[in-house]
Amino acid sequence: xxxxxxxxxxxxxxxxxxxxxxxxxxxxxxxxxxxxxxxxxxxxxxxxxxxxxxxxxxxxxxxxxxxxxxxxxxxxxxxxxxxxxxxxxxxxxxxxxxxxxxxxxxxxxxxxxxxxxxxxxxxxxxxxxxxxxxxxxxxxxxxxxxxxxxxxxxxxxxxxxxxxxxxxxxxxxxxxxxxxxxxxxxxxxxxxxxxxxxxxxxxxxxxxxxxxxxxxxxxxxxxxxxxxxxxxxxxxxxxxxxxxxxxxxxxxxxxxxxxxxxxxxxxxxxxxxxxxxxxxxxxxxxxxxxxxxxxxxxxxxxxxx
Numbered sequence: 390x391x392x393x394x395x396x397x398x399x400x401x402x403x404x405x406x407x408x409x410x411x412x413x414x415x416x417x418x419x420x421x422x423x424x425x426x427x428x429x430x431x432x433x434x435x436x437x438x439x440x441x442x443x444x445x446x447x448x449x450x451x452x453x454x455x456x457x458x459x460x461x462x463x464x465x466x467x468x469x470x471x472x473x474x475x476x477x478x479x480x481x482x483x484x485x486x487x488x489x490x491x492x493x494x495x496x497x498x499x500x501x502x503x504x505x506x507x508x509x510x511x512x513x514x515x516x517x518x519x520x521x522x523x524x525x526x527x528x529x530x531x532x533x534x535x536x537x538x539x540x541x542x543x544x545x546x547x548x549x550x551x552x553x554x555x556x557x558x559x560x561x562x563x564x565x566x567x568x569x570x571x572x573x574x575x576x577x578x579x580x581x582x583x584x585x586x587x588x589x590x591x592x593x594x595x596x597x598x599x600x601x602x603x604x605x606x607x608x609x610x611x612x613x614x615x616x617x618x619x620x621x622x623x624x625x626x627x628x629x630x631x632x633x634x635x636x637x638x639x640x641x642x643x644x645x646x647x648x649x650x651x652x653x654x655x656x657x658x659x660x661x662x663x664x665x666x667x668x669x670x671x672x673x674x675x676x677x678x679x680x681x682x683x684x685x686x687x688x689x690x691x692x693x694x
Contacts, residue, residue, distance in 0.1 A: 436588075481508070502524015576677070
């Protein structure tokens with residue numbers, strides 16, 4: 390099994406009726422801004438371990454489990470759906486708690502990349518550098534889709550309360566590891582074994598359950614407004630590094646209804662933008678090529694000024 394080279398410590402922080410699980414590496418350093426890492430959908434903060442281990446410089450790194458993922462849970466019953474703006478408020482409160490008035494370097498992957506981009510346009514004064522790892526956003530929508538979207542949201546909420554749309558449980562941690570490797574063939578067995586024990590946990594019946602709420606699978610009731618997104622992108626003042634993998638995940642997911650070329654056109658709305666690619670990698674580039682990604686991050690984040 391993979392053996393982490395840099396050990397993390399964890400704690401729980403009260404945030405908006407949640408106990409937020411936060412992982413940290415390193416210690417606060419007045420000479421460098423804190424580095425905040427936010428994970429993607431159905432992922433966990435421990436997923437950054439391989440990149441942290443590959444970094445040559447020591448940084449104070451803060452990585453939360455988003456609400457409803459990992460060990461972050463509500464004080465009461467879990468919600469039956471999740472709203473994207475909640476991630477922004479959660480992040481703002483976590484930065485209040487950990488960094489106060491200090492600016493931070495913010496790195497987000499996938500859903501976390503989307504949240505990081507929006508947050509950086511809403512709170513530009515808090516961000517020194519921003520890295521977006523395939524936080525593509527969503528396909529553009531039209532107002533005519535609204536009635537059907539609301540109906541779909543209602544139906545999916547009802548199905549959840551009937552006990553449908555649950556997450557699959559596995560007989561063992563090995564079963565979880567095999568699932569991770571099936572999803573990502575580049576993931577080696579030692580890393581899959583380690584990740585499985587961060588990504589899932591045994592329940593009372595001894596089965597291994599994914600540490601993510603099934604309510605995350607419910608479609609958003611609100612349409613994705615591209616015009617709003619681009620206006621927020623234009624408000625970002627920090628230098629931004631947009632990183633994409635050599636595998637084109639968008640074509641696989643959206644069957645050419647939302648393409649990598651469209652994403653690259655959108656991201657051009659960011660005033661101060663650099664772009665980079667990670668070779669021989671898929672969407673989970675922080676698992677596939679942690680050393681190459683660590684070099685990209687360190688080179689970009691060390692730019693002075």
